[in-house]
Amino acid sequence: xINLLPEPxxxxxxxxxxxxxxxxxxDSDSKEIKHLAELRFWNYPEILADSEDAYKVEIRKGLDxxxxxxxxxxxxxxxxxxxxxxxxxxxxxxxxxxxxGLTSLKMLLKKxxxxxxxxxxxxxxxxxxxxxxxAPTFSWYAGYGRFGFDSQLWGLDEWVQFMNISLxxxxxxxxxxxxxxxxxxxxxxPETVFRNVPIQIWNAENRRWLTVHYTHPNIEKPYLxxxxxxxxxxxxxxxxxxxxxxxxxxxxxxxxxxxxxxxKSGKYLNDxxxxxxxxxxxxxxxxxxxxxxxxxxxxxxxxxxxxxxFWFCECDECKKRWHQGKTPVEAKHAxxxxxxxxxxxxxxxxxxxxxxGIRAFRQPPLEKDxxxxxxxxxxxxxxxxxxxxxxLYVPENEFAKWVNAFGKDHIWGRDxxxxxxxxxxxxLFRTFKSNMIRxxxxxxxxxxxxxIRQHIGSVDMHVHGINGFMFEWxxxxxxxxxxxNYGWGSKMDTExxxxxACELNFGDLGDDVLYVIKNILTIHESQMPFYQxxxxxxxxxxxxxxxxxxxxxxxxxxxxxxxxxxIRKRCYDDQSMRCWLPHFDKIANAERRNDVIYDMVLxxxxxxxxxxxxxxxxxxxxxxxxxxKDFDIAKEMxxxxxxxxxxxxxxxxxxxxxxxxxxxxxxxPDSPDKDxxxxxxxxxxxxxx
Numbered sequence: 001x002i003n004l005l006p007e008p009x010x011x012x013x014x015x016x017x018x019x020x021x022x023x024x025x026x027d028s029d030s031k032e033i034k035h036l037a038e039l040r041f042w043n044y045p046e047i048l049a050d051s052e053d054a055y056k057v058e059i060r061k062g063l064d065x066x067x068x069x070x071x072x073x074x075x076x077x078x079x080x081x082x083x084x085x086x087x088x089x090x091x092x093x094x095x096x097x098x099x100x101g102l103t104s105l106k107m108l109l110k111k112x113x114x115x116x117x118x119x120x121x122x123x124x125x126x127x128x129x130x131x132x133x134x135a136p137t138f139s140w141y142a143g144y145g146r147f148g149f150d151s152q153l154w155g156l157d158e159w160v161q162f163m164n165i166s167l168x169x170x171x172x173x174x175x176x177x178x179x180x181x182x183x184x185x186x187x188x189x190p191e192t193v194f195r196n197v198p199i200q201i202w203n204a205e206n207r208r209w210l211t212v213h214y215t216h217p218n219i220e221k222p223y224l225x226x227x228x229x230x231x232x233x234x235x236x237x238x239x240x241x242x243x244x245x246x247x248x249x250x251x252x253x254x255x256x257x258x259x260x261x262x263x264k265s266g267k268y269l270n271d272x273x274x275x276x277x278x279x280x281x282x283x284x285x286x287x288x289x290x291x292x293x294x295x296x297x298x299x300x301x302x303x304x305x306x307x308x309x310f311w312f313c314e315c316d317e318c319k320k321r322w323h324q325g326k327t328p329v330e331a332k333h334a335x336x337x338x339x340x341x342x343x344x345x346x347x348x349x350x351x352x353x354x355x356x357g358i359r360a361f362r363q364p365p366l367e368k369d370x371x372x373x374x375x376x377x378x379x380x381x382x383x384x385x386x387x388x389x390x391x392l393y394v395p396e397n398e399f400a401k402w403v404n405a406f407g408k409d410h411i412w413g414r415d416x417x418x419x420x421x422x423x424x425x426x427x428l429f430r431t432f433k434s435n436m437i438r439x440x441x442x443x444x445x446x447x448x449x450x451x452i453r454q455h456i457g458s459v460d461m462h463v464h465g466i467n468g469f470m471f472e473w474x475x476x477x478x479x480x481x482x483x484x485n486y487g488w489g490s491k492m493d494t495e496x497x498x499x500x501a502c503e504l505n506f507g508d509l510g511d512d513v514l515y516v517i518k519n520i521l522t523i524h525e526s527q528m529p530f531y532q533x534x535x536x537x538x539x540x541x542x543x544x545x546x547x548x549x550x551x552x553x554x555x556x557x558x559x560x561x562x563x564x565x566x567i568r569k570r571c572y573d574d575q576s577m578r579c580w581l582p583h584f585d586k587i588a589n590a591e592r593r594n595d596v597i598y599d600m601v602l603x604x605x606x607x608x609x610x611x612x613x614x615x616x617x618x619x620x621x622x623x624x625x626x627x628x629k630d631f632d633i634a635k636e637m638x639x640x641x642x643x644x645x646x647x648x649x650x651x652x653x654x655x656x657x658x659x660x661x662x663x664x665x666x667x668x669p670d671s672p673d674k675d676x677x678x679x680x681x682x683x684x685x686x687x688x689x
Contacts (some may be wrong), residue, residue, distance in 0.1 A: 002119050003504050004107055005481065005497075006127075006170050006488030009068070014120035019086055022115050023047060023054035033059055033098065039234060040102040042164045043576065044109070045117070055118075056087040057105065063093045067124050077172075078126030081105060083118045096235045100125070100170055107168060107504070128489025129458060131412060131465030133173035134166060134480065135241055135302075135420075139194055139216060140471060142180030143272065145252045145651035145681030147199050147214055147640045150423070150472045152183075156223035161579060162473060163231060174239040175387070175413075176304045179247035183216040184224060186292050189285060192249030195219050200642050202635040209642075228297045240293045241302040244336050244343075244358065246273045251285055253646045258282050260313035268311060269445025269676075270684040272647035275334045278317035286339065287346045294347045300355030302413075302467075303388045304342070305336050308684075309363035312490045329363050336360070337379045344381045356381070357412055359388035366394050373405035387413040387467055391454035392445055399454075403461050410622055413467030414458055416451040419479040420469035421537045422679045427638055428522045429590040431478055435522050438540050446537075448482055452494055455486035475586040478517060481505070506580070509570060512563045516587065517598060519560060521553035523597050525630070525655040526679060528604035528623075530666065533658055535679045542601050544609070550598050557595045564588045589637045594628050600626035620663050631656040643677050650677040 002013050021141045024047050026037045034048075037057075041048055068074030079101030080091040090101040104125065108119050136151045151162065163174070181194035194216035203210040211571075218224050228238050252259050252272055258279060259383035262271045275282040293301065313321065322331040340358065347354050361368070361376055362546060389402040391414040403411055421444070422430045431448050433439045451468065458466050467482025470476075481501040485492065492500075498518070502510035526535035564587055571581040600623055607619040634641060634654060643652040652658070658677040664679070665672040678684060 002108070002121055003500050004104060004123070005490075005501055005504055006485040007490035007492055008104070008123045008125040009489070010124040012122040014122070016085075016120040017110075017670065018055065018083060018088075018118040018120060020112055020115040020117055021055035023049040025049055025050055025052075025054035025056050025088060026059065027056050028059040030059075034584065036095070036098060036234070037102055039164075039230075040099060040167070041106055042161075043579070044106065053657055055116075058087060058089045059098070060089060060091040063097070065093075065593055068126055070126060070128070072129070073130060074126040076130070078124075079104070081121075081123040081125070083108070083121050085120070097126075098170070099167070099234055103168060103170060112113050118481055121235065124443075127170065127487075129463065129466055129487055131173050131237075132171045132484065132487035133175050133239070133413070133465060133467045134171055134470040134483055135175040135467055136162065137423075137472045138176040138218075139178045139180050139183040140423075141247065141651075141681045142183075142194055142216075143197065143253050143644065143646050144180050144247055145644055145678075146653060147197060147636070147644065148216075149427075149640055149653075150474055151470075153217065155217045155221065155376045156226055159223070159227050160230065163227070163236060166484070167234060167236065169480060170249050170488055171468075171480075171484050172235065173239060173299075173465075174231075175239045175241040176298075177241040177471070179243060180250060181216070182249045182289070183218045184222075184296060185219065186249065186289060188288055188588065189249065189251065191254045192218060192251050192289075194250075199640065200438075201639040202641070204635070216263070218434075224296060237299040238297070239300045239302050239355070239357070240296075240298045241304070242290075242293070243273070244305045244360070245275060245277065245286065245304040245339055246304065248275075248286055248289055250646075251275065251282075251650040256648070260318075263311050263314055263504065266311055269678065270308060270681070272649065273487055273681075274313075275531075276318060277339060278313070278315060279319060283339070287342060288344045290347050291350060294350040294354060298354075299344075300357065301347070302357045302359060303332070303340065304388075305358065305360035305362075307362040308332075325609050333360075340384070341381055344384070355385065356383070357385040357387040359413075362388065362390075367388065367398050368417070370401060370405065373402060377405055384591045385412045385464070386412045389414045391415040391457065392417070392450065393443075396457055398460065399457055403463060404610065408461055408463045411461070411463035412465035414454045415446075416454050416467065416483070417469050418446045418448050418451045419469040419476055420682075421446045422476060423471035424537050424682055425522070425524055426679070427586070427634060428524065428592060428593065429475060429517070429587060430522045431476060432518055433522055434518050436538075436540075437521070437523055437527070437542065437546055441540050443539055444537055448479060449494060451479070452482055452486050452497075455483070456491055459486070459489050459491075475584070475590065477505070477580075477583055489560070506567075509567055512567060516560055516563050516567070519556065520591060520594065521549070522590070522594060523550070523601055525597060525600070525627075525659060528601055528659075529608050530604060531655070531659065531662060533662075533676055533678065534683070535655075536683055542605060547602065547605065550602060554595065554598045557591065557598075560591055561588070564591060586637065589633060593633045596630045596633065598628050600630065617667070620666065624660070624663060627659050628657055649681075650675060651679075651681045652677050653680050655679055 065071040075093045081099040082089045090435040092098040196213040200209040260274050260276050312328045312331040322335045386406050390398050466487040502514040506513045524538040568584045571577045603622045608615045643650040
């Protein structure tokens with residue numbers, strides 16, 4: 001059986017294998033084609049050779065477009081791959097098709113001792129969607145809620161590896177998320193650049209905190225230009241995913257007087273992310289930032305309009321310009337569309353080919369009146385694309401409504417945020433429905449199964465692009481595989497896909513890997529009943545009825561750890577598997593924490609049931625003990641674990657600190673600590689749900 005993902009459109013299996021070979025010869029006189037092959041065989045560095053006895057791969061220019069039901073995409077990105085006993089042929093029309101054909105050939109390689117074989121087959125393939133993007137973080141909420149995690153810590157080597165793995169999944173664009181301190185130089189506003197930011201890290205040697213000054217890797221040793229240039233060689237594109245007027249650089253941190261002015265009667269925690277647009281200085285800063293992004297070589301923008309709509313700037317000038325009888329949501333939107341037009345004019349002067357997209361119109365009501373959507377289209381510059389369309393909390397026909405309003409060619413993404421929501425979980429693991437307690441009771445349906453449903457819906461509507469969030473890569477690889485497979489156009493049964501993806505990427509370890517990631521049970525610390533600060537991404541509180549499930553997970557923990565250690569050892573020992581080692585290091589850390597969190601949660605249930613004040617107090621000591629134990633394991637791997645308070649609001653991805661505050665308040669109701677520590681800045685924008 002041929003296992004190739006993304007699933008090809010047409011595959012004739014000839015039920016055999018090629019001759020064994022140790023080298024491949026790309027039969028072409030073109031230096032560019034040979035260079036592309038070298039780039040695509042990134043994890044087989046010794047396999048390409050010009051020797052006559054090598055397995056020959058003939059490259060042919062030209063496709064019979066009648067072989068495809070979509071001749072436009074077949075011509076742009078399609079290929080034909082025919083594998084015979086002693087040679088293969090790749091036919092293509094345009095460079096992206098050659099890249100995809102070379103990728104499929106490489107992904108079909110099978111190790112046979114010291115040699116390789118290929119399955120005999122004929123594949124005719126093309127994507128159903130032109131742009132298959134993922135959105136990794138480059139500086140997500142840096143300074144607003146965190147400083148560094150996952151891809152924000154990478155240098156050039158890690159980014160190139162991730163781009164190569166993305167290309168292996170036939171993903172062809174990064175929407176690089178930059179919220180907070182800029183991860184690039186901005187000479188006119190040096191205070192907004194991610195340089196020498198103080199942060200406390202854990203010094204395990206003597207168990208105390210140590211203050212260091214952290215600089216983003218792209219500032220310390222710039223590499224973005226090299227990454228973009230390499231990607232462009234492979235027809236891979238890079239978009240800047242930034243706020244339209246929210247979290248842009250650290251300007252609103254360093255200049256609090258520049259922020260929007262909230263209503264005097266309001267108590268809004270998130271009054272720090274957006275700038276007053278009646279200030280010429282503020283607008284000049286935003287425009288300069290966007291111009292700088294254009295100069296860096298990005299191919300386009302994903303401009304996000306904050307979904308917050310409870311209030312809009314109430315300075316006198318903004319009241320005159322934007323309110324005028326409008327609701328706060330309407331005032332915000334009117335001002336932001338004005339700003340969008342200013343940005344459009346400015347960046348198009350630098351690069352007329354830049355593509356602009358917007359992620360907007362997400363405020364309640366979630367199901368829109370068609371007339372509202374028509375008005376949205378009219379107010380935007382012609383040519384602006386939509387990088388977000390609904391798929392969560394609404395029926396599928398709501399998506400069709402947006403496609404009809406904006407046009408299928410202007411839809412570049414949907415609400416496929418399973419991975420980004422997982423990144424709010426404090427480095428715990430959550431991918432599948434099976435990773436959650438009482439998933440069916442959760443109002444938030446953002447799991448990988450929901451993402452896949454939305455990708456299939458995008459393909460059915462023949463839209464221009466999909467966007468899959470990949471805010472964390474390590475440990476959460478299945479999201480990437482799903483964005484690639486279902487963004488390409490597959491409608492494969494999900495359970496079949498999960499099994500095939502693990503087999504393709506992990507070989508004989510595939511079943512063990514799938515068992516581990518499907519059977520991890522994650523309980524977020526905020527699910528303890530006494531925890532009061534809302535965490536909108538995991539709303540279920542743990543109940544006594546959940547105890548049997550928790551005890552079963554606890555009993556299965558040693559088995560999971562044995563499998564994880566087996567996988568880690570293989571990844572360490574086998575150089576071809578080494579790129580997966582950080583993934584299972586992180587999964588091991590998360591599963592070790594899970595075992596402690598189970599004990600902490602069970603103790604919290606006993607606290608709720610206990611009536612004796614003395615015994616209740618002892619149970620709180622027990623919870624605090626497990627809280628420290630949980631945090632100690634996290635500190636072994638992660639350094640950005642303390643509250644960030646530069647905005648005036650404390651935020652931390654780890655609930656450890658808030659648990660201590662809430663227990664203090666249980667014990668001292670007459671003198672409570674009112675300094676709330678939110679579980680991530682991103683949670684603030686979701687509280688209306």
